[in-house]
Structures are given as structure tokens and as C-alpha cells.
Amino acid sequence: MHTLLSWLGNKDIENMLDDKSAAILTLASKSEVPFDKIVILSNKDETKWSQFEHFLKKKMAILGRPNHSIEVCRAHIESPIDYQSIAQETERWIAKLSDEAESLSINLTSGTPAMTTLSVLIGKGKSNTYFLQATPKNELITVEIPLDFGQAYVKSAAKSIAATATALPVKHGAFSEITNNSQAMKAVVTKAKRIAMSEVPALILGETGTGKEVMAHAVHRASLRANKPIRIVNCGALAATIVDSTLFGHKKGAFTGADKDHPGLFEQADGGTLFLDEVGELPLDIQVKLLRALQQGEINRLGDIKPIYVDVRVIAATHQDLSKLVAKGEFREDLFYRLAVGIIQMPSLRERQQDIPDIINQFITQINLSASKHPDYQSKIISQKGIKFILNQAWLGNIRELWSTLNRAFLWSEGKIITDKDIAEALIIRHETEKDCAVSMSFNDKVDIVQLTDDMQKKYILAALTASGNVKKQATKMLGLKDHQTLTNWMKRLGIEPVK
Known part of the structure; x- marks a missing residue:
């Protein structure tokens, strides 16, 4: 039938x-x-x-x-x-x-x-x-419907987990959801709130992965421009040939392929905020146009002589030392002072230890939520030893490195509880290489070279002991020493007391 x-x-x-x-x-x-x-x-x-x-x-x-x-x-x-x-x-x-x-x-x-x-x-x-x-x-x-829906669902869920792991952790709201239990972060948020309510340009400084873009979003949402657009661009990712057009737009016929007028990011952000990440990467000729936009509120599309007036608040960010770039002639001094009105210095993760447990819990929630759609996934938590281990690490990549490490640990671990060993295995191994630092001395200069080397050895030993949780066997490996007895002898010589 x-x-x-x-x-x-x-x-x-x-x-x-x-x-x-x-x-x-x-x-x-x-x-x-x-x-x-x-x-x-x-x-x-x-x-x-x-x-x-x-x-x-x-x-x-x-x-x-x-x-x-x-x-x-x-x-x-x-x-x-x-x-x-x-x-x-x-x-x-x-x-x-x-x-x-x-x-x-x-x-x-x-x-x-x-x-x-x-x-x-x-x-x-x-x-x-x-x-x-x-x-x-x-x-x-x-x-004909070629899909295997079960397989397609699992694949979609797996892609969602991958996308979440490779993206930055999600933050919503203005400043309310920026973790600030530490004194260092409380001070930053207090200053950022004041800057947000003003109309001055802002410059967010900090190491890679400290959350500069998150802070830029918070400043925008807490400002009087919150109901207007925010546009974001990573200046370091723009090819030199398209920087001008991307920021300031172009007229039809300005270059090969320009088949119609194009509004740049300044026009798109009119009335709102433009976030220029890695602003130190901008070419000098573009810095001139940026300075004019800041000072006079006007821009020129590429290929057009008619000025366009815009009302845009600029928030810039960089992990570089702009004052050094100014000294080398790679960044305009007048632009630097124009941007550096509202300065927000983002602390590194190691400078805000009190925030780390809450940040970990937020990340755990996000990772579990993202992975929960996968039919084989079991929700996981981190042990107290795991959290203590995280607190002992340097996190040179800051929040971004912590986020990636936790994603790896959750992916690789088969248990419901992520241990300190799971975190250790998920860490990316760095090999500290000898830095090429030129040393110069004048004829009458004097240094205590023994003291210099002792101080450096002491710093590295203390750092290794901290990161290893005072496990001498692991610290010995990290320092490249022959055995843990050698480490003990060095500690005695340098006056480092063992943790009991």
C-alpha cells in the first residue's frame, strides 16, 4: 500500500x-x-x-x-x-x-x-x-534530503563549542559584569566610569589579553552615546592599501574597484563610538587624518575634497608603549597627547589575583553552557587544587590565555572534575630564550656582576617554585637544572627559604 x-x-x-x-x-x-x-x-x-x-x-x-x-x-x-x-x-x-x-x-x-x-x-x-x-x-x-540529522546536530554542536573556545569570553552589561574584587581592578573601573560619562577621547593600555576591548564596550555602554552605534577595527589587521578607505571611506572611482561611494567607519559610527584597537599600528599619513578628525570633527573620503563632519568619540587601545614609538618617530606626538586624555591602564591577570576565582567560575559556566548542546557532554567543575594551581601561574597571555587553557582542559579531560594535573597538561609550554640585550659601559662605570647574576637566579627560582606549587621536582625541570638537590643547593646559596 x-x-x-x-x-x-x-x-x-x-x-x-x-x-x-x-x-x-x-x-x-x-x-x-x-x-x-x-x-x-x-x-x-x-x-x-x-x-x-x-x-x-x-x-x-x-x-x-x-x-x-x-x-x-x-x-x-x-x-x-x-x-x-x-x-x-x-x-x-x-x-x-x-x-x-x-x-x-x-x-x-x-x-x-x-x-x-x-x-x-x-x-x-x-x-x-x-x-x-x-x-x-x-x-x-x-x-531528496541528504542530511543525517543526528550527525548534523552533533556536528553543529561541536562547531558551537569550537567557536566559543576560539572566541573571546562573552561579557554583557556595562561595568556591572567586569569582575573587580581586586583593588587594582576597582581603581580602574572607578576611573573608567568617570571617563565614560565625559566626551574625551580614551586610551586603553595593557598587555595582550587583559580585556581592552571589553573595557571599550563598557565605556561606550556607560556613556551618553550608548544608544548610538559602536564600530570596532583592529588597526594592526588592516592592509596599508585599505586603511584610508576603511576608516574614512572613499568616493566612486577613487581607485580600481571603487564602483560606488563607500562610508568609512567614522561615518558609520556618527553619533557613537569608534574603537581603534592596536592604534600604534596606524601609518603616519593616516595618523594625520585621525588627528584632524579628533581636532576638527571632519574627515575626507578617499578621492573627495569635500569635508564630511562627524560626531564620533574615539577610544583607542594598544599593548605597545606609545611614548617609545613617539621617541622613535613612529607615532605622532600631537596625536598621542590628543588620545591620551582619558587613560585607562588595564592590569595584568597576575596583578588582580582576587579576581581570578570569579573569572574562572564565569568561564566554567560559559564553557559548560556552550558544550551542553552536544549529546555526549557532561558538565564539569574545577577542583580546589586546580584553582590554586591556576592562581600560581604567571598567565603572560592574561585572560585570553586563561580562557584558552580552560577550554583545552575541559576538552581533554574525561572526568567531571578538572584537576591541577589537567590544567598543567593544558598549559602551552614556553621556552624562555636568551634575550638579545645590548650592554654598554663607560670607562669609569662599575657593577657588581656577581650580585646581578644572583638576583636574576633568585627571581627565576622563586617564579618556578610559585608556578609549580613549591614542587621541587617540577621547578627543577622548569629551570633546566640537573636534579632537585642542585636546586636545594642553589636555594641555600641564595638565601631562599623552602616552603614547609
């Missing part, structure tokens, strides 16, 4: 009243193999059900096709867009009809998107189920 299952669509009813074809009649009349049974589901227009049955039976009889088993059946659904009740009805009918029939064809044209979606999802699980559609010109199309 060959069966057709369909929802009763509005178009099917409308066309019936005009004695015209719509999806159900098209499929029933043009199917290569005639249907022995046609089941039509509906939850409305009950007064027209018998009329539609009579209409369809008459058309099938004229064509010499089976017409005795055509029925409109009540579908017990909450609404045409209620996925839960539609899923229950669809599952019930597809299971019943596919068991009874040699083949079950499902109409994907009639009904709501929810009905079509669930028909595909549930129907794909049956080996004798096929999908049909009708075109607006009443042509029949056999639909």
Missing part, C-alpha cells in the same frame, strides 16, 4: 472553492505511483473537511485513481506554530502510517513551517518515507 500524508493548507481550501488544483490535489493526481490511501491532518475549517474529501475523491475517480480511502483527520495541536504538540501528532501519524504502508510520502508544501520542519525531522527516521512538494505551477517535485 502506498500512502500520502499531508497537512490541510489554506491554499488547498481556497483553490477547492474555485475548482482549482493546489498542493494536495497536485501530488495525488501526478504521483507516478497512485496512492491507495490519503490522510490529511487539520485543526481548523472543520465545516469544509467533508467538502474537501468529496472534491478530492471526485478528482481521483475522474483520473481512475484509488478514491475510497481519503480522509481529513483531526490533529490535536495547540496552534499551527506550537512545535511540541505538532511534534506529538506528527510522530504519532508517521509511525502509524509508515508501519502500515509499503511506502509513505509526505507533502512538504501544505501547512506551516513548523509542520514542514517536524515532518522532515521525524520522517527522516523512517526507511520507507519519501518527501514531495508542489510548485506554484502545480508541478510535482520529489525532494
Whole structure:
């Protein structure tokens, strides 16, 4: 037996009243193999059900096709867009009809998107189920759906986990969600709030991964421009040939390929904020145009002499020492002082130890939430020894490095509890190389070279002991010493007391 299952669509009813074809009649009349049974589901227009049955039976009889088993059946659904009740009805009918029939064809044209979606999802699980559609010109199309939905779902969930791990951790709100239990971060947030409410340009300084972009967003959201756009650009990622056009726009014909006028980021951010990350990477000629935009509020599109007036607040950021770039002639001094009105110095992670436990908990929540959609994933936590181990690390990549390390640890660990060993295995190994620092001395200069070397050795030993949790065996490996007895001897010589 060959069966057709369909929802009763509005178009099917409308066309019936005009004695015209719509999806159900098209499929029933043009199917290569005639249907022995046609089941039509509906939850409305009950007064027209018998009329539609009579209409369809008459058309099938004229064509010499089976017409005795055509029925409109009540579908017990909450609404045409209620996925839960539609899923229950669809599952019930597809299971019943596919068991009874040699083949079950499902109409994907009639009904709501929810009905079509669930028909595909549930129907794909049956080996004798096929999908049909009708075109607006009443042509029949056999639909091939190549997806394995189970595999596609797992793949999508896995991609989501990967995307979350490689992206930066999510932050919402203004300053309320910036962790600031430490005195260092409290002071920064207090200053940033004052800067946010002013209209002065801001310069955010700090090591890589300290959260400069997060701070820029917070300043924008806490400012009077919060309801206006913020545009973001990494100046270090822009090719020299497109910097001008990206920031200030271009006129049609300004260069090959400029087939229309293009507003730059300054125009796009008009009334709002423009965040220039790694501003120290801007070429000197672009720095001149940026200075003019800051001083006079006007820009020129590339290839245009007519000025455009913009109202944009600039927030710049860099991990470089701009004063050194100024001294080397690589950054304009006048631009530096123009930007450095509201200075926000982001502390490194090692300078805000009190914030780390809360940051860890926030990251754990995000990682577990992202991975929870994967069917095989089990939620995980970090042990107290694991948290203590994290607190002992230097985190030269700061928040970004911590985020990546936790993602690796959660990915690699098979247990529900992430241990200090899991974190240690997830750390990226750095090899401290000898730095090429030129040393010069004048004729009468004097240094205590023994004291210099002793001080450096002491700093490295203390750092290794801290990072290893005072485990001498591990600290010995980190320092490249022969054995832990050698380390003990060095500690005695340098006056380093062992932790008991």
C-alpha cells in the first residue's frame, strides 16, 4: 500500500472553492505511483473537511485513481506554530502510517513551517518515507534530503563549542559584569566610569589579553552615546592599501574597484563610538587624518575634497608603549597627547589575583553552557587544587590565555572534575630564550656582576617554585637544572627559604 500524508493548507481550501488544483490535489493526481490511501491532518475549517474529501475523491475517480480511502483527520495541536504538540501528532501519524504502508510520502508544501520542519525531522527516521512538494505551477517535485540529522546536530554542536573556545569570553552589561574584587581592578573601573560619562577621547593600555576591548564596550555602554552605534577595527589587521578607505571611506572611482561611494567607519559610527584597537599600528599619513578628525570633527573620503563632519568619540587601545614609538618617530606626538586624555591602564591577570576565582567560575559556566548542546557532554567543575594551581601561574597571555587553557582542559579531560594535573597538561609550554640585550659601559662605570647574576637566579627560582606549587621536582625541570638537590643547593646559596 502506498500512502500520502499531508497537512490541510489554506491554499488547498481556497483553490477547492474555485475548482482549482493546489498542493494536495497536485501530488495525488501526478504521483507516478497512485496512492491507495490519503490522510490529511487539520485543526481548523472543520465545516469544509467533508467538502474537501468529496472534491478530492471526485478528482481521483475522474483520473481512475484509488478514491475510497481519503480522509481529513483531526490533529490535536495547540496552534499551527506550537512545535511540541505538532511534534506529538506528527510522530504519532508517521509511525502509524509508515508501519502500515509499503511506502509513505509526505507533502512538504501544505501547512506551516513548523509542520514542514517536524515532518522532515521525524520522517527522516523512517526507511520507507519519501518527501514531495508542489510548485506554484502545480508541478510535482520529489525532494531528496541528504542530511543525517543526528550527525548534523552533533556536528553543529561541536562547531558551537569550537567557536566559543576560539572566541573571546562573552561579557554583557556595562561595568556591572567586569569582575573587580581586586583593588587594582576597582581603581580602574572607578576611573573608567568617570571617563565614560565625559566626551574625551580614551586610551586603553595593557598587555595582550587583559580585556581592552571589553573595557571599550563598557565605556561606550556607560556613556551618553550608548544608544548610538559602536564600530570596532583592529588597526594592526588592516592592509596599508585599505586603511584610508576603511576608516574614512572613499568616493566612486577613487581607485580600481571603487564602483560606488563607500562610508568609512567614522561615518558609520556618527553619533557613537569608534574603537581603534592596536592604534600604534596606524601609518603616519593616516595618523594625520585621525588627528584632524579628533581636532576638527571632519574627515575626507578617499578621492573627495569635500569635508564630511562627524560626531564620533574615539577610544583607542594598544599593548605597545606609545611614548617609545613617539621617541622613535613612529607615532605622532600631537596625536598621542590628543588620545591620551582619558587613560585607562588595564592590569595584568597576575596583578588582580582576587579576581581570578570569579573569572574562572564565569568561564566554567560559559564553557559548560556552550558544550551542553552536544549529546555526549557532561558538565564539569574545577577542583580546589586546580584553582590554586591556576592562581600560581604567571598567565603572560592574561585572560585570553586563561580562557584558552580552560577550554583545552575541559576538552581533554574525561572526568567531571578538572584537576591541577589537567590544567598543567593544558598549559602551552614556553621556552624562555636568551634575550638579545645590548650592554654598554663607560670607562669609569662599575657593577657588581656577581650580585646581578644572583638576583636574576633568585627571581627565576622563586617564579618556578610559585608556578609549580613549591614542587621541587617540577621547578627543577622548569629551570633546566640537573636534579632537585642542585636546586636545594642553589636555594641555600641564595638565601631562599623552602616552603614547609
